[in-house]
Amino acid sequence: MRKVYFDNNATTPIHPEVKQAVEPFLGELFGNPSSIHWAGRDVKGYYEIAKEQAARIIGAEGHEIVFTSSGTESDNHAIKGVAYMKRDRGNHIITTTVEHPGVLNTCRYLEKRGFDVTYLPVDRFGIVDPEDVKRAIKKETILISVMYANNETGTLMPIGEIGEIAREYGVLLHSDMVQALGKIPIDIKTLNVDLASFSGHKIYGPKGVGVLYIKEGIDIDNLIHGGHQEQGRRAGTENMVGIVAFGKACELLECEMDNENERIEKLREKMLRGILEKIEGVRLNGHPELRLPNTLNLSFEHVEAESLLISLDLQGIAVSAGSACSSGSTEPSHVLMAMGIPPKLCQSSIRISLGRQNNEEDVEYFLTILPGIVKRLREMSPFYKKG
Numbered sequence: 001m002r003k004v005y006f007d008n009n010a011t012t013p014i015h016p017e018v019k020q021a022v023e024p025f026l027g028e029l030f031g032n033p034s035s036i037h038w039a040g041r042d043v044k045g046y047y048e049i050a051k052e053q054a055a056r057i058i059g060a061e062g063h064e065i066v067f068t069s070s071g072t073e074s075d076n077h078a079i080k081g082v083a084y085m086k087r088d089r090g091n092h093i094i095t096t097t098v099e100h101p102g103v104l105n106t107c108r109y110l111e112k113r114g115f116d117v118t119y120l121p122v123d124r125f126g127i128v129d130p131e132d133v134k135r136a137i138k139k140e141t142i143l144i145s146v147m148y149a150n151n152e153t154g155t156l157m158p159i160g161e162i163g164e165i166a167r168e169y170g171v172l173l174h175s176d177m178v179q180a181l182g183k184i185p186i187d188i189k190t191l192n193v194d195l196a197s198f199s200g201h202k203i204y205g206p207k208g209v210g211v212l213y214i215k216e217g218i219d220i221d222n223l224i225h226g227g228h229q230e231q232g233r234r235a236g237t238e239n240m241v242g243i244v245a246f247g248k249a250c251e252l253l254e255c256e257m258d259n260e261n262e263r264i265e266k267l268r269e270k271m272l273r274g275i276l277e278k279i280e281g282v283r284l285n286g287h288p289e290l291r292l293p294n295t296l297n298l299s300f301e302h303v304e305a306e307s308l309l310i311s312l313d314l315q316g317i318a319v320s321a322g323s324a325c326s327s328g329s330t331e332p333s334h335v336l337m338a339m340g341i342p343p344k345l346c347q348s349s350i351r352i353s354l355g356r357q358n359n360e361e362d363v364e365y366f367l368t369i370l371p372g373i374v375k376r377l378r379e380m381s382p383f384y385k386k387g
């Protein structure tokens, strides 16, 4: 059976050149980069290169990059780090209702520890209004956290505008940019972002490595205490395999991303056209233009997403219902709900996220399989009336 992977927003396959680049670090390059002797020295240079590679892709400086264990850790570190550092100045945090659980659940945790969090609503496309951000700021506000690209819909947030507001009011801005990296260009300096989260396994690197960008001059509390690694910002002997892989993945993005994203966007548009031609009662969720080139979130009226996902899986096609982080729960997606989509339609929504390994044949295969499955599931639905 053909196997097609359309869940690249959940995780991506490792790029073959990334795999090749890390192999020596599972063998002869085993040293601890903090060691003074040859084994440490052999490795230290590669650590510095990886940091430069990670910095360059977002327009930052090497010393502004902190390697972490995941996008989730980066979110935690940014938000708790600012909250603990600035608690004497204020206890108010502003975020949105459509953030990743790495942000939302960190904010909920802080609420239990005496912080006050404003969860701003979004419009029907999933976009927060910068004016709402401005109005929510009060003298106790210490942090704004708004994601750049939503993982479920691909919708892009007006981070540049929010950055200007944050700067005008002297409030720090964190952005979860895990989904944005590699899919749209990021120039961290023009966006006026102070802290930003990234993850290796969303950019064709391995799981278990992330980056937190901390703008020069910004001091936040450390969450992991121990040795002096990462300039004292995050202790623990460096995950050289993950770090080298992250750097290599960024270097590859630099040469491949423009062409790849153009190609992937064409595939996605072909897929969307095909679906709308062949199937009635389909709605596109998220903003039609202001979104990532690879993501498609669709509601199929009178179809249960879970059943659709399982039927597609039986044909070798991997998609997701909502996000990987919330699947397994029967709750409708918090992102789609926040956009005002009725619960029934939320539970009829799937996310298709393409990646560099996908090609025309994958899309054609999907378009031959999908209509029959949707038809069969609808015929089983008591609410579906034909014609």
Ligand SMILES: *Cc1c(COP(=O)(O)O)cnc(C)c1O
Pocket (backbone or CB within 6 Å): 009, 010, 069, 070, 071, 072, 073, 100, 102, 147, 149, 150, 151, 176, 177, 178, 179, 199, 200, 201, 202, 208, 209, 210
């Ligand atoms: C995947 C994802 C994360 C979490 O990254 P991990 O490395 O899996 O912890 C955070 N935010 C967004 C938007 C994501 O898509």
